[in-house]
Every structure is written in structure tokens, then in C-alpha cells.
Amino acid sequence: MKFAYYKAKSLPEAMTMLEELGDKGKIVAGGTDLLIGIQHGKYAAPEALVDISFIDDLNRLNVQNGDGLAIGATVTHGAICRALNVLEKYPALVEASSQLGSPQVRNLATVGGNICNAAPSAETAPALVALKSMARIVGPSGERQIELKDFFLGPSRTDLKQSEILVGLNINEPPQGSGNAYFRLSPRNALDIAIVNVAAYVKLNKDYTFEDVCICMGAVAPTPLRATSAEKALVGETFSEKLMREAGQLAKTHAVPITDVRASAEYRREMVAVLTEKALAKAYERAKLNM
Amino acid sequence: MKTTVCFFLNGEKQVVKVEPSRTLLDVIRKDLGLTGTKKGCGDGDCGGCTVLIDGMPYNSCLVLIPKVEGKEVTTIEGLAENGQMHPIQQAFVNHGAIQCGFCTPGMIMSAKYILNANPKPTEKEIRQGISGNLCRCTGYQKIVEAIGSLAGKEV
């Protein structure tokens, strides 16, 4: 394993480096996935890495009452877990970040890295999609924003173009009457990877009927997947266990999982229904407390 | 192309000229000869190589050396002072928390962070804190007891 390494001090500097390197360069932040991938031959060894984790602007985690959450791309999962004010309004995200890898890995691995690797089982992707995150991308032609759900194109494939950098994610503050939650299934209680994971966001009307629902599932498709039919079926309805079960069954119909050493496709499909049910119930419970 | 990195290792300033693709683990073990930090997998899956960087636990096998520029790195060798074991080390010895010893240095570094961040951790918090450190010998219980015995004490 040998490569050149450039530490970018600012975003413009990173842009210049990436443009000069072209195909030969690759962005690194925590590097927890990239380094191992290179060592095991999963990724071709790049000629140069551009480390963006020292750019102050990208390291910031801003939580402002009313303003929502702005997560710099190189904010670590450890930082998310320690930010109590994130837990208050965005528990799904903290639940996801706090289950990623191990305490040590969380101190290195970044939110942007977890998103840009675009692993189907990415721990935080379902939570961030369910919270309707916007991805902020800076490239040679300036800054653009897209909905995070549209960012993923396939395993290890994203909407990022040559020399573009994901600089952060913005999440509008979940309104009063909303709640969100994240569940994952894995054999071990730590140091593990999701067999399936699901995040749900719900917003209730004053009469406790569902006004808005967003469900995102991981590890059951090449990209994080919205369970749109389940979302639609819930809007206007009142919570019941039966309804949650039906939503789970609808969510399942979207899933196109694979069979691998971790689980069979059939199990993943069935478990995504179970986790959807659990995530919705938890999100609903939180929404009620937040009326 | 080699790069020069300057950092503090157990309080001593180090200037190394190495390939930037080298990991912190390789530099402290092979270049600087501090072999107390162990390599169990090299993949960040076992926690054997845990060190503290500016007080926080990291898998040193996943940290590229240029990342520690200007940082304070603490390894297991940095805990004992004047020939006296650190209280955490002494607790591990007293509670029978050590068997083969290969996970021990990383485990103790995680323990140090746990107790520094939360001086009175519950059993669950201790288990969460060491959940990134695999031990194949002890079943963890005596480790948890050793760390728990230091709750509320100066470490």
C-alpha cells in the first residue's frame, strides 16, 4: 500500500488538488473503509489521497434551535453520539451513529464517508434519508444541493461527479408533532454490520393521524430505499399495531435484497418488515411525546 | 514520497520521515519501537491496537500517520510513571482481568477513556466502552469488574 497524501487545509485547496490529480486522486476523510478496502483489494490503490478531514468548515456540527442541523461531511460518528442536542431532535441519527462499528471506529469514521462509500448496509444512510437530508456538494462549477435519497446510485456509486466533494448534510428541524427512530438487525450487539436497517420519520396531525411519513430501508437493495407505498398507506390514518404490521408488509414489497454470508434474501425481506414496524412504532411514540 | 510528521508520543516529541501510507500502528511499533500496542487484525475489527489521540480512543491500524500531525498520542507505555503501574493497570492485575494479555494494552486504553469521560460508569457503560475491544480469553467479566472498581477514583 503506497500512495501520495495531501492534506487539504481549505475547500478551495481541496478542489484545486482534486482537479490537478484528476482520475489519480481520491478523497479520504476518516479512511476506515477506504484503507481496508485498498489493503484487501476491494478498491484499486489510488495514486494520491486528498484528506479533507482537516478543513475546519467540514468539521462543524451545527444544531440551532429552529434552524435545523448542519453536519459537516467530516464530522465523526463519535461527535454525533456525544452531541446531546442532536439526540434530542434527531434520535434516529444518533441511534444509527452509535451502532456503527465500535467506539474507536466511530471516532475516526465520518458521516460523509459513510454516505460517500454508498454501501447498501451503510449505518447512517437510512436515518439521514428518513430525516430528509439535503446533500451539499461543492465542485468546480460551484455548490449544488440534492436530496440525499437521490445521491445514491448503487453500491460504491454516488451522484458525485469528478472533482466534486460532499461538504455536508442539512436537515430541517423536525417539527413539533414529529418523531424519528432507527433500528438495525445484526448478530452481535457491537462491532457489527446491519443485516437490514430501517429508519422512520413520522409527523402527526393534531388528531394523531399521520400527516407525513418517511421510511428508509438499508441492505435490501443496491441503495438505501424509501418504502413509498408504506408511507402513502399511513398518511391520514391512525396508529394501530395492525396498521404498522401492514406498513411493514408494504415496505417489504420494495425490497430486492441479496443472499450473502450474513443473511439470505428471504430473511432480509422479512426482517425489513419487522424493523419497519418497530421503527414506525418507536417514531410514533416519540411523536406523541412531542405534540 | 516520504513525508515528515511531528507529533507527541507519550509526551515526547517525535519527528518521523515516513511514507504517508503508513499507519500510526506501524510507525509506533516498527519505527519507534514501542511494541506494547498490538496488531490483532489490521482491519479495525478487534481493537487490539487502541491508542488515545488527544485523549480519545482510536484503532491505530486505521489511522494514517499524517493525521496525527501535532497531536498527542498515548500508548500503553505512557501510563506507568516512575516504575509504578497506573491505577487502571494495577486494577487489571488485581482483578484477574488479564489472561493471554494480547488484548490488554488496547483494553486498558479504552478503559482510560471510559473513566476519563465518565468517572462513575455503570456496568452497561463499561461494556459499551470496551465493545470495540475483542477479548477471547476472559469472557470480559473480570475486565468489567476491574474498570468498575475504579469508579469515582482519580485515573
Place this chain on the structure above:
Amino acid sequence: MGILLDAVEKGTLFNVVGKRVPRVDAAEKATGQAVYVDDISFPHMLYGKVLRSPLAHARIKKVDVSRALRLPGVKVAISAQDLPDTRHGPFIYDTPVLARGKVLYVGDPVAAVAAVDEDTALEALALIDVEYEELVPVFDTDFAMSPEAPLLHENQEAYIKTFKAIQKGNICSRTTFIEGDVEEALKRSDYVFEDSFTTQMVQQTPIETNGTVAAYDISGRLTLWTSTQAPHLMQIRISDGLLIPINKIRVIGLRTGGGFGGKVEPKTQIIAAALAQRAGKPVKLVLTRKEEFTATSPRHSSKITVKSGVSREGKILARTIKAVYDTGAYADDGPGIAGFGGMMSLGPYKIPSYRIDSYCVYTNKMGCGAFRGFGNPQAAFATESHMDMVAERIGIDPVEFRLKNVLRNGDLSVGGIPMPSVGVKECLEKTAKAAGWGKSLGKNRGMGVACLQHISGVLSSSAIVRINGDGTATVFTGAIDIGQGSDTTLTQIAAEELGLPMEAVGIVAADTASTPYNWAVTASRITRTNGNAVRLAAADAKRQILELAARFLDVTPEELQIMEGQITVKGSPERTLKMHDIGGISHWATRGPIIGNASVMVEGHKYDPEKVKGFPFGTMAGFVFGSHIVEVEVDESTGRVQVVDAVAAHDVGKAVNPTGVEGQIQGGLVQGLGYALFEEIVYDEKGKVINDTMLDYKIPTALDAPHITPLIVEETDPGGPFGAKGVGEPTLVGTAPAIANAVKRATGIRIKDLPLSMEKLWREMKKL
């Protein structure tokens, strides 16, 4: 011996034995000072790497290392054709140092290189040309045992064997134990039940991988610094593999970062030695974690069918066992494991008639070997699951059913060895009480029980105790402390025997140049078998001390005793001599330095050749017993099992260091939990391991391990040092069946195939 036995029986106080002393190696390990193999290096040291077979079964047409040798920085590149034509192994000499003629699994070592750094060595591997002719692979024991299966070892008749092996085709060994007329007893039984089980391949996963540094000098002397469980055994394998006499081989066991059976037989040692022989420089060869998961010696997968005949009152009258252990490409410890697993498969119960047939079968997977329990975890999973199934069918509580059948002091083992100390009843009663057996549990919760037996005495050991010039003592033992605590335990035993405080006894272990022979750290045998050697060597030294002291105190040696480093005349405490004086006198004045030594062999029992066939071991001793009770909680929607509580009692004889015993119990139980729930080496259809990382081969984390209450039962063994027996392996044996039995009681579902993965349980729950 008489006085000591009396002391044991009367429970009179010991000074050092039975005390919770801190481990003698703990401080160095806590501070990072302990030296493991990857921590050492030498100037100009080279790095070794191994080229491994990409195919599961193939004939080697050609191996050409010349291109690798031309790469700058490469110093040595070898294949089988550069080495003597040898094969080695513990029971059947079937294993070449590098693949010879054929490769038998994906990962089989084919060639090796030594280069100036690891990157160069890896680059060199890619330059070695190997031509293979693929053969039909054999992945399943049913196919392997069928007449159509290709033979893996075409020449197996010619292999050297250390026992009378019963072989046929790919069956490399078959062991049979027979007692009584089992068919008649089954006919006589009120009930007959038969159940079949399977267990999976699991890897030891010590946190330190296997590794060696080897150096070879101009006089033909080989020195190895290595991570091992068996320095003396390693000498033998290297000698057999490279045809170097044992007196020219020095094996130094460094601190070993866990073994669990995976560091008994050579992994890196012979290849590193062969590279060093040619390099003229030290060579370091440390396995990667991927190699550890793909090319070591995991626990055998197995298929076991248990049939029991039971009376209406719940007495087991007869049992038959058919067990098939998949040993993979090389026999390794397989013949012993299949045989011993068979021997253990009655469990700790008195069953008057039995027929046990245990097969060890070659397939094209990595060669399986010892892993904590040596065939017993497989047998215990099957038979202890079966015990619960039988109890349920005849309507008896599982604890009560076991209590009706447990062994008692003086009962015979399978094979007819008398067992003088049998603590299984006490273990079971203690665990049941501590766990609150029978109490009502919450929804989706269940409690499960399993009992177990094991051994702790087999084969030979020796020890030396030297009395130093200052009156302190040093123990020399071939046993290596791999984390189990033998340095501490053996020091305690020597200190107790010598009458010295713990601090006055040092220990030198596991260097074949300075420490006497010990077979291996295996079979849970160190406390009992090596402990006997150490105790007898200390007694020998003590005899000499007293003889010398008697001359100066003008009494007979029998009138003297040693307490806390003082030699006193019994009844006249004012007439004393210090140990310090004895050390000085013997070194500088008269007699010469005192050295005590002892050799032991576990022997005596002869198996009846009509009843025991194809069993590769001689006498066994130090039978140990235990009982595990676990409580599980099952998530009925996912099938996920969480072990929420556990109690384990083990009959260890006299517990030399209770803290160490507890550590063994807790650690073994958590390994058993991994075996039960998550761990499995998974092969694809081409014979390649697909989960070769610690992320996908899942050993339990601190959050998966329950709180464990360890209980020590001391049914002292008259044949053990101060009544001690062993504890290493049995701590894992009961866990998996206890968990399976708990899951059954929580969910109504009986899982008969390990691991008890969440998907497997969910599938069965769905059927309900």
C-alpha cells in the same frame, strides 16, 4: 504424599495453594512490556510469506520459483522440491511442509519466500508459477465416505501412524467403544429415542495470530521464537519435517496471545525454519488474520446421531452413538479428536451398555485440529440436547433426569478407567440452586441446562526445581503460559511444596534449551499433569534441603519442616536454619547446588482390545465435571437470541488459584456462547472461506457476554497435585447445549444444528 493427601482430605490450610494470588505475568502484560513474537526483530531480518493453493483439490504439475528469486530483495523462494520428502503429524504423518504432489484445500501452502520486507515478499508470491490439474473436490463427509469419492490421500497406507489406525478410503481413523450387549439393552428399554445433530466448523480466533521468527546458524543450529502451545512438540515436528536432529533445534515460546488449541501443531514454524535455513538470516513469518481464518486448524464440523434406551423410571440403560468428524485435508489431531469425542459422548452419566462409533474423515477443507474441548463440544452439544429431548418425552424435569443418571465416585469411564473423584452431582445441584431453576421467567425467556465431563491428565511431563544461592527457588517447566495461568499455578504448587512464600519462587518456562520436556499445553492437563511433575521436583529438592539441613541441625530429615523459608525442627521452633543458609552452604561450602527433578507419565490402564478399537490414546486421568445453566431471551420477530444470565459450576479438584479458575470458566463460557450463536467458518461451492475477517467471523463482544456466576466445586483428585485437576477446556463444553436447551424452553423450538443463528431460529419459528 500421605501427609499431603491427609491435608487435602482434612481441608487443612495451605499457604500458597488455593490463594487468589495475582498472576506472575500480569504486570508485564498490563504495561505492554510482555514480548510476543511480532514484537521481536533482528538486524537484517527477512520477512516470510506463503503462497497458498487457490484450488481445493488439484495435482501440482509444476512449481517454478525462479522468477520470484530474480526479484530484487528476495532472498529465498522454496517449494516442496527444495525440501526433504517428509510428512509429519500427531497421529498420522500425512502433512508435508509445503504441498507435495497435490494440494488438498484452498489455502494449502505451496511455496514460500523470504524477502527484505513484506511488500517485496508479497510481490514475489505473484511471480511464482504453479500449474495445477484440477481434481474433483470432496466437501462433504457423506460423499467422502462413499465409494465414488476420489481419495484425498492416495498413499495413506504408507504413512507412518502412531497407533493402530482403522482406515478405509477417506476415513482416516475410526474409533469404537463397546460395553455390554447394547441391542439387548435397547430391547429391554421402555423407551428408545434417536436424534441427529450437526455442528459447524469454528476457528480458535486468538487475538494474536500465529507467528514465528526463525534463525539458523553456521553450525546447523536452528532457533525459533514463536507463538505456540507446545515448544517441545514443535521440536519434534520440525525434526520430522526438515530432518534436523532435535538437539539442534531450540524452540523458545514467547508470550503467546491465546491458543485454544490452534497453536499446538505447527502453522508457521516449519516453513519459517526452512526459509531461515536457506537465508542465513533470521526470518519472521506472521500469519495475517485472513490466513488465520483460511489456513489454520479449526474445530471439526460433525454429524452425530444419538440413540438412548431409557426405563420408565428415567434410567438410561443403553446408548449408541454414530459420530462423523470432518477433519478436512489433513488428519492433524482428528483421529484423537474423533476418538476422544466418542469417549465423551455418554456425558457424565452412568450408562451400562453402549456402542460408540466415531469416524474421522478427510475432505478438501483446511485440516481441522484441537480447539478447546477436543471433540467434546460437538459430542456434548448432541448428547446434552438429546438428554433434554428425552427428558421432555418421558415427562421428567431435565435437571431431575440428569440427577437420576449422574456418575458417582468410583464409576468407570468409557473405556473402563476408574474415576476416583466425580463432582458432577454437586455441580448440577449448585448451578440449579444459584440459577433458581424452576422459577417462572418472563415472556420469551427460557433457562437451559447442560452437564459435562472432560479429562485433565494424559501423557508425559517433567520439571526441574533449582535452589538458588540465596535460598530462593526457580522452577523450570516446558509448559508455556498461553494465558491460562500456568506460570502462576505452577509457581504456587512449587512454593507450597517447598514451604516458600510465592515471591521466593521464580519460573522459567517454555524454552527447549533450558526447560525439561512437556508434551504440550493441551488437554486441560497442565495443572494436573505438569503440576504433578513440578510438585514432585519440588519434593525432590525439599528432600535434599532437609537432608543437608539435618546435618547442621543434628537431627534426621524427618524431624524437619520448612515454613515461610525457615527450616525448623518440629517441636523445637528455636532450632532453625534459613533457606538462605542452605542456598549458601550448598553453593559454596559442601554438597553442591540442590536440584530437584521429576518425570511423570499418565499410564496404567490397559484398554480391553475387544471393547476399545482404534483409539489413539493411552490412559487418561483427572476426570473433571461441570454444569452450565443459562437464561436466554428470544426476540420472536427476528429469532435473535440474547443470553441474559449464566451460572457455571466446575469440579476442578483443589482450585490452586480460584481467580484463575473463575477466569477460565467465564472465558470458556463466552467462547461457548460464540460457538452456539454466531461463529461459523463458511465455505463457498469452490471450497473457499467467504468470511475471513473478524467482522464476518463473529466472536462475542463485551455486550454479547452475559454476567456469569462461576462456581467452584472441589472434588479433590488423589492423583493430582494437592488434589487439583484441570479446568481449561471443559468450561466451553456445556455452553452450546445449555443455550439450545434454553431456547427450546423459551420458544418450543429445538435447534439441532449449530450455530443457532437468528435466521435459523426464525425459520423454525415461522413454521409453528
